[in-house]
Amino acid sequence: MIISDKDKRTRRLGLVYSTPMGLWLSLFFMVPLLIIIIYSFLTKGLYGGVELPVTMTAYKQMFNPNFLRVLLRTLWVASLSTLLTIVLALPCGYAMARSKHQTFWLGMVIIPFWTNSLIRVYAWISILSSEGFVNEALKTLGIIKESLSLIYNQGAVITVLIYMYIPFAILPLFTTIDKFDFALLEAARDLGATKPQAIFKVLLPNIRSGIITSVIFTFIPIFGAYTVPLLVGGKDSYLIGNIIVDQVTKTRNWPLASAFSLIITLLSTLGVLWMMTSTARERARLKQQPVKDRDDLQINGTAIIESSLKNSTGGR
Amino acid sequence: MKHNRIRSAVLVAVAVLTAMLFLSSCSKKQETLYLYNWTYYTPDSVIKKFEQEYGVKVVLDNYASNEDMYAKLAAGGSGYDIVFPSQDYTSILITQNMLEPIDHAKIPNLKYIKPSALKIAEFDPNMAYSVPYYMGAAGIAVNKTKVTDYARGWSIFADKRLAGRMSMLDDLREVIGDALAYLGYSVNTTDLKQLEEAQRLINEQWKPNIVKFDAEGFAKSFATGEFWVVQGYAEGIFEELDPARWDEIDFILPQEGGPMYFDSMVIPKGAKNIDLAHKFIDFFLRPEIYAEFLDRFHFPDTIHSEAGKLMTVTPFYREEDFSNYELKNDLGKNLATYDAIWQTIRYVD
Numbered sequence: 001m002i003i004s005d006k007d008k009r010t011r012r013l014g015l016v017y018s019t020p021m022g023l024w025l026s027l028f029f030m031v032p033l034l035i036i037i038i039y040s041f042l043t044k045g046l047y048g049g050v051e052l053p054v055t056m057t058a059y060k061q062m063f064n065p066n067f068l069r070v071l072l073r074t075l076w077v078a079s080l081s082t083l084l085t086i087v088l089a090l091p092c093g094y095a096m097a098r099s100k101h102q103t104f105w106l107g108m109v110i111i112p113f114w115t116n117s118l119i120r121v122y123a124w125i126s127i128l129s130s131e132g133f134v135n136e137a138l139k140t141l142g143i144i145k146e147s148l149s150l151i152y153n154q155g156a157v158i159t160v161l162i163y164m165y166i167p168f169a170i171l172p173l174f175t176t177i178d179k180f181d182f183a184l185l186e187a188a189r190d191l192g193a194t195k196p197q198a199i200f201k202v203l204l205p206n207i208r209s210g211i212i213t214s215v216i217f218t219f220i221p222i223f224g225a226y227t228v229p230l231l232v233g234g235k236d237s238y239l240i241g242n243i244i245v246d247q248v249t250k251t252r253n254w255p256l257a258s259a260f261s262l263i264i265t266l267l268s269t270l271g272v273l274w275m276m277t278s279t280a281r282e283r284a285r286l287k288q289q290p291v292k293d294r295d296d297l298q299i300n301g302t303a304i305i306e307s308s309l310k311n312s313t314g315g316r
Numbered sequence: 317m318k319h320n321r322i323r324s325a326v327l328v329a330v331a332v333l334t335a336m337l338f339l340s341s342c343s344k345k346q347e348t349l350y351l352y353n354w355t356y357y358t359p360d361s362v363i364k365k366f367e368q369e370y371g372v373k374v375v376l377d378n379y380a381s382n383e384d385m386y387a388k389l390a391a392g393g394s395g396y397d398i399v400f401p402s403q404d405y406t407s408i409l410i411t412q413n414m415l416e417p418i419d420h421a422k423i424p425n426l427k428y429i430k431p432s433a434l435k436i437a438e439f440d441p442n443m444a445y446s447v448p449y450y451m452g453a454a455g456i457a458v459n460k461t462k463v464t465d466y467a468r469g470w471s472i473f474a475d476k477r478l479a480g481r482m483s484m485l486d487d488l489r490e491v492i493g494d495a496l497a498y499l500g501y502s503v504n505t506t507d508l509k510q511l512e513e514a515q516r517l518i519n520e521q522w523k524p525n526i527v528k529f530d531a532e533g534f535a536k537s538f539a540t541g542e543f544w545v546v547q548g549y550a551e552g553i554f555e556e557l558d559p560a561r562w563d564e565i566d567f568i569l570p571q572e573g574g575p576m577y578f579d580s581m582v583i584p585k586g587a588k589n590i591d592l593a594h595k596f597i598d599f600f601l602r603p604e605i606y607a608e609f610l611d612r613f614h615f616p617d618t619i620h621s622e623a624g625k626l627m628t629v630t631p632f633y634r635e636e637d638f639s640n641y642e643l644k645n646d647l648g649k650n651l652a653t654y655d656a657i658w659q660t661i662r663y664v665d
Contacts, residue, residue: 046648047408048383048390066659125533129542149480151542152527230486234528236665243663249383250488251655 033265040258048252058255067243071263074223074240077154081161082219085169088162089214093173094203098182106174109167117164121231124160125151128232152234160228165221169214176210177203209282212275220268240264347372349592352388352396354579355380356551357450359612366599372592380531389414389584396584397593403578404646406446407439415445416583422594423447425601433619436643437578446580447597450609451618453576453641454490455569455633457553462544469570470498472545479525481544483537486529488658489644490547491518493575497640503575504645506653515657529662550632551613567632573640 040058042050061067096105112120127133130147138144150156180203188198204211226241233239240260247257347370351358355378363374377396379385382405388394389409401409409415420426426443433448440446458466462481466472473482484491493503495514505511527543528534537543539556546553550567557565581600583593599605607626610617616631617624618638647654 047412048387064659066663070663122533122536125537126540129537129540131541230530231533235523235526238663249381249387251651252383253655 036258036261036265040255040262042255044253044255046252048248048254050254055255058253058259061253061256062259070238070240070243073236073238077158077161077229077237077239078219078223078225081158081165081222082215084158085162085166085218086173086211086214089166089169089173090211092166092170093177093210096170096174097177097180102178109170109174112167118227120164121160121228124156124163124232128156128159151232152237154233154236156232156234157229157237160232161222161225164228165218168217168221172213172217173207173210176207176213180206209275209279212278216268216271216275220264220271223267224264347589347592349374349398349589349596350396350587351376351398351596352385352394353378353398353400356549356555356613357400357579359609361612362600362605362608365605366596369599370592370595374596393586394584395586395588397587397589398581398596399584400449400579400581403437403439403580403643406578406580406582407646409582409584410440410445414585416585416587416590417445418443418447418583418597419594422591423598423601425598428601428603428606428621428623430619430621433578437580438643439578439645440580446582447601448619449579449581449600450615451576451578451638452549452615453569453574453638454485454547454549455567455574457538457546457548457550458566458568459538459541459544459564460566461564462541466545468566468568469572470494470574473522473525473547476525478545480527481542482526482546483528483530483534483543484522484526484547485534486531486662488654488662490575491529491661492654492657493644494547494570495522497573497575497642498570500572503573503642504647506647506650508653511653511657515660518661523661551615554614554632569633569637569641571637571640573642575644576638576641578643 039050041054041056043053043055043057045051092109096102096109099105125132128151129135130149130151132150134150135144135147138148184202184206185198188202189195193201224241224244225239226245229237229239229242240263244257244260247253247260349366349372351363351374353376357378358376363376366372367374379388382402385399385401386405386408389396389399420443426447429443429448433451434441434443436451437446437448456470456472458472463478466475466478472478473484484494489503492511492514495517496503496505496510499510499513499517501507501510501514530537531548534543534546534548535553535556538546538548538553553567554562554565581597583590587593600609601620603620603622603626606617606620606623607628609615610620610623610627610631611629614629614632616633616635617627618635
């Protein structure tokens with residue numbers, strides 16, 4: 001009886017705790033999203049805004065070779081920068097997790113956020129331009145005579161995007177790697193794995209959820225980026241984010257802008273769903289393995305390593 | 317104990333904040349004029365003089381494009397007393413009934429507005445809803461220390477020797493308009509054949525030499541020497557340059573013509589200080605004050621009959637340079653045609 005009373009109270013408290021968040025989300029996320037969905041099915045007003053009747057025009061306009069090209073370019077830029085970000089962030093997260101000065105390194109990762117992001121993009125302009133720091137340094141060292149074109153192209157956009165979003169990848173990677181039991185790596189080495197094997201067969205599968213989170217945290221914002229391609233990009237760097245802004249402001253086609261925003265939202269939703277299903281699957285997998293008590297975990301972990309190593313060599 | 321201390325701290329904070337709000341609202345008896353103008357377009361000295369003479373406060377906000385300004389006004393409740401739209405948006409605001417009429421009796425200095433300027437101002441030739449502010453055009457700035465031999469016209473963008481060192485505005489009306497003017501057509505044409513010809517000219521001859529279409533950072537890049545030739549507005553370009561270097565720059569308004577803009581002062585519906593707004597407009601049109609504005613930005617006197625004589629600096633270009641220029645009109649539905657062409661320029665590498 002006492003327990004059920006307590007249960008009831010906690011349940012009621014749970015409702016109290018979740019209401020503000022629920023209200024917040026429905027007010028500032030669901031309602032705007034609904035507005036965007038509705039706008040995308042309306043007719044464009046001559047001077048911005050939307051009018052009746054309901055139409056599919058915006059979606060028909062989207063199937064235009066020029067837009068498709070921008071969509072493909074955005075996918076390419078976002079995928080490549082995400083991949084490179086993760087590749088760079090993994091060793092960072094690993095080093096931080098193994099370091100004795102974790103708080104210090106965490107601070108170093110967060111420090112760039114003290115400066116406004118736009119100012120940091122302008123700083124990159126003075127780093128990459130033909131009379132910028134990089135070119136001048138290379139010239140002083142005698143490596144080049146003529147300035148390299150480092151800015152106003154896709155390469156510059158990808159470089160700056162990686163710089164902007166790498167903290168968002170390092171932080172989730174750091175937290176998952178920090179929870180990882182490094183004794184497993186030693187065990188893997190004891191069982192005959194080479195160093196790279198230990199990393200790829202033991203570490204990476206165990207920090208999967210962290211990798212997925214960082215992919216989502218970098219890919220989604222990059223997919224909607226618009227200031228970076230506008231400022232450091234050239235003729236080849238027009239992305240979906242730029243279309244949305246231009247359609248709202250310059251060509252006053254709000255339905256089309258809404259339709260493009262929905263694509264980004266849809267993609268983000270798919271990403272989050274992917275993250276949820278894969279973590280759920282992982283949890284289910286872990287549950288299946290008999291863990292008698294916590295002291296057993298070490299041995300159990302070793303067993304996993306053994307079996308995965310066997311699988312890897314046996315496969316060949 | 318701890319809880320009590322926190323609670324009393326919160327109470328004190330709330331009390332202090334309320335008191336501050338109350339006090340600040342009490343001291344706000346002074347009249348305030350809210351202006352919403354383009355960036356690099358309002359001389360501080362003029363604002364200060366107006367504040368002193370009338371004992372009021374002026375709050376100035378800036379915008380970077382007509383579209384930004386229009387979006388804010390259309391959303392309603394912007395609270396601005398004077399806004400400075402270009403011709404196409406002035407006519408949109410008039411047709412949409414978003415402006416207060418101008419009371420000519422309150423602005424005696426309207427007599428200084430050039431009749432020739434009003435003839436160009438087809439959107440409101442009788443100044444029923446708008447008073448001219450300035451008329452100008454985007455041109456080409458050339459860094460003479462980097463480029464010595466060049467065409468003083470739009471064909472400079474077809475010069476392969478300058479490839480990778482030139483930028484054009486990220487603005488469909490300006491870029492397409494220049495190409496149309498270069499080909500001898502109207503900058504407001506809706507003739508598909510003429511527009512397609514302009515599209516080919518830009519895509520095949522100009523674009524390969526352009527680094528980027530940019531309306532944000534090009535003036536900074538021009539100042540650092542990254543770009544040698546840029547299309548843009550004189551005031552924005554020279555603002556980024558040390559005056560000691562102004563002689564190094566050739567600012568060109570090509571003789572082939574191009575699109576021109578005509579900015580006006582308008583009072584949006586819902587303005588709270590309509591009377592003060594009229595006073596500001598009248599103050600601004602005083603010859604010596606308008607001359608101060610022209611001096612500040614090195615503008616030629618395009619709309620005022622007297623101020624030009626009082627100027628103390630040489631303008632970056634002359635009024636005569638405008639002879640072949642044409643106002644950009646509101647394209648209405650035809651904007652979609654221009655946008656389709658712009659997509660082939662801007663979206664595709």
